[in-house]
Amino acid sequence: MLSVELIVYPKYGRKIDLKHAGLYNLVYEHLRKEWRDTTALIPDTAPHTQDGMAFIAVAVPSFSHVIVAGVRYGTSTAHRGLSCRYAYINGRQPVDIQQILQVSCTSPNGQILIGGIAIVRPFLPSEKAGGMPWAARAVDLGIDTWKATRLGPAQVVNLSEFTGQFALARVEHGSKYLWITMSLCRVSTMVPMDR
Numbered sequence: 001m002l003s004v005e006l007i008v009y010p011k012y013g014r015k016i017d018l019k020h021a022g023l024y025n026l027v028y029e030h031l032r033k034e035w036r037d038t039t040a041l042i043p044d045t046a047p048h049t050q051d052g053m054a055f056i057a058v059a060v061p062s063f064s065h066v067i068v069a070g071v072r073y074g075t076s077t078a079h080r081g082l083s084c085r086y087a088y089i090n091g092r093q094p095v096d097i098q099q100i101l102q103v104s105c106t107s108p109n110g111q112i113l114i115g116g117i118a119i120v121r122p123f124l125p126s127e128k129a130g131g132m133p134w135a136a137r138a139v140d141l142g143i144d145t146w147k148a149t150r151l152g153p154a155q156v157v158n159l160s161e162f163t164g165q166f167a168l169a170r171v172e173h174g175s176k177y178l179w180i181t182m183s184l185c186r187v188s189t190m191v192p193m194d195r
Contacts, residue, residue: 007116007159008067009102016101018057023099023119023154028055030156031103031115039107053107063100066116068162073118075100086181087120088164089157092144094181095120096151100159116159121151126178142166142183148176 018024032041032055040052064078074081075097085097099119106112129135129145138144148170164185171178 006069009061009116010063010065013061013063013102015059016062016099018060021099024057026119026154026156027057027060027101027103027117030117031055031105034115034158035105035113038111038113041105053105055105057103061102063102066100066159068159071162071165073097073100073159073162073165075118084165086166086168087162088166088183088185089120089122089161091163092142092181092183094123094144094146094166094168095157096123098154117156118159118162119154120157121154123147123179123181124150124152128173128176128178142185144181146179146181148179 018027028041028043035041041055042050042052044054044056046052046054063075064080065072065074065084067073072084073087074084076082076085077098081097081100087095087097089095097118097120101115101117101119103115103117104112123146126145126147129138132138132143132145134141134143164183166181166183169180169182171180
């Protein structure tokens, strides 16, 4: 896990209401699990008699991009982030970054909890991957094949889970298009994704 000091946010962002953006439940569930050892996070609709810290998310800082361990990552929803909107997470699972958020809450004992998170949509594996010329050496080369223009459901990840960037190419294969990802990380070995 990366140190918080290795994550640098831009000077300015915009504030969003997670409920209005349709992200409240997704972010709440992620942070409830992340912070469970520190505090019991409860939804803002919970009765006042329920023990725990209410998760109120009406002015959450949202950013067009962020720098993680010296690498810039951006969002597909902001012009300034479009050029670096794709990332690998947890090895070589490619994702499209939808939002970059910095969520903070103050616990009942006064401790400030900060979550640097991203809303991402993962690429979907293609059944045609095994038939590609590079399939036998795909892990060594950092090349993989995915369904074009199709993404999985949104999920929340910690910014520290970003592990690299890749180039994206669209190729025609028969009557369908595929996305080909090519790792741009040549400094360290990434852990290959099991399918």
